[in-house]
Amino acid sequence: MKKLNIFIAVALVAAFAFSSCNSNKPQLPTLKTENDSLNYALGVAYGDNLKTNYVKGDSAKKAIESILAGIDESTKGKLDKETAKIAEVGTEIGTALKQQKTKGLLGDSTLKVDIDLIKQGLINGLKGSKVQMTAIEAQAYFNKAMAARMAASMEKKFGAQKAENEKFLKENAKKPGVITTASGLQYQVITKGNGPIPTETSKVKVHYHGTLINGTVFDSSVDRKEPVVFPVNQVIKGWTEVLKLMPVGSKYKVFVPQQLAYGATDRGAIKPFSTLIFDIELISIEKDEPAQQQLSAEQIKQLQQQMQQQRR
Numbered sequence: 001m002k003k004l005n006i007f008i009a010v011a012l013v014a015a016f017a018f019s020s021c022n023s024n025k026p027q028l029p030t031l032k033t034e035n036d037s038l039n040y041a042l043g044v045a046y047g048d049n050l051k052t053n054y055v056k057g058d059s060a061k062k063a064i065e066s067i068l069a070g071i072d073e074s075t076k077g078k079l080d081k082e083t084a085k086i087a088e089v090g091t092e093i094g095t096a097l098k099q100q101k102t103k104g105l106l107g108d109s110t111l112k113v114d115i116d117l118i119k120q121g122l123i124n125g126l127k128g129s130k131v132q133m134t135a136i137e138a139q140a141y142f143n144k145a146m147a148a149r150m151a152a153s154m155e156k157k158f159g160a161q162k163a164e165n166e167k168f169l170k171e172n173a174k175k176p177g178v179i180t181t182a183s184g185l186q187y188q189v190i191t192k193g194n195g196p197i198p199t200e201t202s203k204v205k206v207h208y209h210g211t212l213i214n215g216t217v218f219d220s221s222v223d224r225k226e227p228v229v230f231p232v233n234q235v236i237k238g239w240t241e242v243l244k245l246m247p248v249g250s251k252y253k254v255f256v257p258q259q260l261a262y263g264a265t266d267r268g269a270i271k272p273f274s275t276l277i278f279d280i281e282l283i284s285i286e287k288d289e290p291a292q293q294q295l296s297a298e299q300i301k302q303l304q305q306q307m308q309q310q311r312r
Contacts, residue, residue: 039117041142042138044124044132044133044138045125045135045142048125157272158272161271164213165257165274168275178255184257185256187252187253192247193247193248193249197244197245197248198243198248199244201231202231202232202243203230203286205283207228207280207281208220210277213277239278241260242280246282248284251280257275261275
């Protein structure tokens with residue numbers, strides 16, 4: 001069975017605490033603060049998620065009843081097949097449900113869990129309602145707001161780190177040969193090749209050596225003595241941008257600011273707001289191997305006949 005992520009677990013807190021709900025109808029909630037909006041958006045987004053992944057073939061009304069019945073320990077009576085499926089979901093996340101009220105929304109102690117708003121969002125999401133916000137809008141709002149909160153929290157903790165990296169880039173931009181793009185990416189052309197230039201959808205083979213501004217090496221295909229192959233559009237933004245400026249055969253020294261790398265995310269050796277420095281050699285643009293031609297039934301029959309004749 002699928003494992004529910006923590007977001008869905010939090011959304012189901014509402015159902016757990018209000019198993020004897022008075023109304024399962026879409027309603028317009030009162031949202032006065034960001035905390036209110038986050039609770040409601042969470043419920044909407046993951047009510048929709050549950051509707052899509054766990055209650056297929058069931059009516060919205062029955063789905064809500066099944067969820068409430070499935071995760072309410074006091075529920076009595078036989079569960080039908082669809083209800084039992086939801087009950088299993090409720091059992092799996094039972095422990096997580098109780099922790100959210102004390103730990104805060106998604107473990108953020110600064111955000112209070114509002115059971116009523118999550119519950120109403122959950123109901124609206126399950127019923128596909130567009131009251132206040134659609135499921136897509138709810139997910140987008142929630143992600144953006146939580147990302148901003150995380151960034152603010154990390155900046156408070158790693159403010160000195162951010163300032164140090166910004167100072168480095170400011171001074172680095174003044175050095176001879178350093179080119180700064182509109183996005184803030186900086187690079188130096190060490191060797192300029194004369195081959196083709198990759199596009200957004202190209203797959204490239206490169207050698208690289210990555211360090212932080214203090215010289216710490218965090219990754220290096222050069223040290224591993226093995227180049228890597230990957231699509232241009234499936235790496236950090238700074239890499240995607242610079243690769244589309246490099247002819248094959250080029251070697252660039254690239255300075256990727258945090259907003260084009262990992263931002264406020266802590267990645268172990270790469271701390272929040274880190275500038276990443278890469279020596280990149282673009283070896284080639286790789287071509288996808290053509291799919292093997294499928295033999296027709298007639299061709300297979302002919303091959304079998306040839307093999308039989310050879311055995312004779």
